[in-house]
Amino acid sequence: MYRGAVLDLDGTVYRGRDPIPGAPEAIERLRERGLRLLFLSNNPTKSREAYVERLGRMGIEADASEVLSAGTVTTRYLAEHHAGDALFVIGSPGLLEQFDEADLTVTEDPGAADALVASYDHEFDYDDLTDAYRAVGDCGAFVGSDPDVVIPAGDGRMVPGSGAIVNACAGVLERDPDRVLGKPSPEAVEMAREAMGVPLSECLVVGDRLNTDLAFGDRAGMTTVLVRTGVTDDRGLAGSDIEPDDVLDSLADIDAVFDG
Numbered sequence: 001m002y003r004g005a006v007l008d009l010d011g012t013v014y015r016g017r018d019p020i021p022g023a024p025e026a027i028e029r030l031r032e033r034g035l036r037l038l039f040l041s042n043n044p045t046k047s048r049e050a051y052v053e054r055l056g057r058m059g060i061e062a063d064a065s066e067v068l069s070a071g072t073v074t075t076r077y078l079a080e081h082h083a084g085d086a087l088f089v090i091g092s093p094g095l096l097e098q099f100d101e102a103d104l105t106v107t108e109d110p111g112a113a114d115a116l117v118a119s120y121d122h123e124f125d126y127d128d129l130t131d132a133y134r135a136v137g138d139c140g141a142f143v144g145s146d147p148d149v150v151i152p153a154g155d156g157r158m159v160p161g162s163g164a165i166v167n168a169c170a171g172v173l174e175r176d177p178d179r180v181l182g183k184p185s186p187e188a189v190e191m192a193r194e195a196m197g198v199p200l201s202e203c204l205v206v207g208d209r210l211n212t213d214l215a216f217g218d219r220a221g222m223t224t225v226l227v228r229t230g231v232t233d234d235r236g237l238a239g240s241d242i243e244p245d246d247v248l249d250s251l252a253d254i255d256a257v258f259d260g
Contacts, residue, residue: 001258002223003198004036006216008183008207009051010043010152011230012251019058020229022252027060029255036203037066038195042182042212044071044119044145044162045094047101068191070119070146070162070182071095075102077179077187078117078143088113088135090121090128090165091145110135118169118177119145120162132169142173146182147212152231183207184216192220206251208232210242218242227251 007013013023030037039051039062046054048064055062075098078087086107089096099106107113113135121128136142144166151161162182170176181187193200200220207213208230217224226232226244229251237247246257 002033002035002202002204004038004196004200004203005030006038006040006192006196006200006203006205006222007251008205008209008213008230009039009041011208012206012213012227013039013055013060014058015152015229016156019060020227020251022250024059026251026254033258036196036198037062038192039067040183040188040192040216041067041069042146042148042162042209043069043151044074044182045092046071047094047098048072050094065195068188068195070188071098073185073188073191074117074119074143074145074181075099075104076191077181078102078104078115082115082141082143085114085141086112087115087117088131089117089119090124090132090169091117091119092121095119095145113140115141115143116169117143117145118162118166120151121165124165124168128165129168129172133172136173136175142169142175142177144169144177144180147180148182148209150231158231183212184219186219188216189220192216204257206254210236210240210244214242214244223257225254225257 048067051067110131116135147163148161149163150158205217205222206225214224225246
């Protein structure tokens with residue numbers, strides 16, 4: 001019936017450093033069913049290899065080819081559309097490492113920048129907003145890594161994410177970003193399609209966020225599955241225009257999608 005599954009990570013497969021109870025076993029059962037798997041996170045701060053290591057510590061085997069993130073999507077977009085441009089980056093060391101591996105040009109001088117890249121940076125402050133204003137000027141490009149306004153912290157709290165920083169920059173610039181990557185962007189859909197190697201219309205997407213994970217699935221024509229282990233509660237579900245095809249308490253219950 002299904003040939004593949006795209007799985008969100010934080011809030012779906014794990015919370016912080018701990019796997020969702022039953023998630024590793026559910027992933028193994030998906031593999032036993034013969035499904036191709038792709039782990040797709042909107043966290044831009046880690047490389048594919050870092051995600052593989054993290055999953056491995058939780059007892060979940062994965063190959064780097066089975067992992068995508070907002071960081072990898074943003075890196076490819078910049079390599080295709082801003083190769084050679086000087087990028088002023090508000091972002092994490094992990095994102096900068098991905099840019100470096102792709103031979104992207106990064107400048108620490110906002111006045112010399114051709115484009116601003118706004119992403120998650122836990123040290124973001126007023127000076128960064130000032131630099132963002134200088135970096136874009138009258139005609140510079142403005143790119144956001146992902147739209148997640150809040151993200152789960154390791155202690156279970158929700159804290160500001162990339163989307164909050166993108167929105168702050170947009171406010172001072174008085175303009176929207178030219179692109180916001182990550183889920184549910186068309187660029188993320190295209191990279192997922194390439195990675196899966198099967199039609200996305202024959203795949204599931206499982207996630208905890210309506211406006212990113214499930215909106216991604218809707219854009220790609222996938223069967224959408226919401227899990228209740230992350231940010232979306234019943235109130236959020238009832239008030240949303242996005243309607244999941246299935247709602248599960250946890251990824252551990254994924255067999256219900258096949259048995260129903």
